[in-house]
């Protein structure tokens with residue numbers, strides 16, 4: 001199925017090396033602009049307690065939540081403390097001077113392995129979840145598969 005892109009903002013609204021939150025349907029999406037001009041998009045609400053990830057520190061594709069410093073890889077949504085857990089990512093494209101987003105189809109929509117059955121947890125106001133995904137070796141932080149995302153440090 002072809003992705004359905006929707007305009008959310010204009011080129012120039014995001015400074016290189018930073019992020020900004022945009023409304024996309026009924027949720028907020030954090031779009032980051034890397035120094036090389038690459039746009040990355042993830043769910044804006046931190047799954048810990050709902051901070052806006054767009055306002056976090058962004059460096060080399062990694063965004064650090066401004067409230068309690070959980071870090072996420074904006075390239076694939078992986079939580080850096082356990083890359084098997086991911087938040088939603090979105091496709092970004094530039095059409096003229098418009099920034100457009102489209103949802104990424106995931107296995108979760110077909111009854112996948114969302115932790116907590118897709119319910120909200122940890123006080124997250126957006127009602128989302130971290131999804132359990134395949135392991136990845138690219139993360140430079142620890143990969144403690146026993147980490148419980150509902151028990152923050």
Ligand code: FES
Nearest residue numbers: 046048049065068
């Ligand atoms: S709200 Fe993001 S780490 Fe706590």
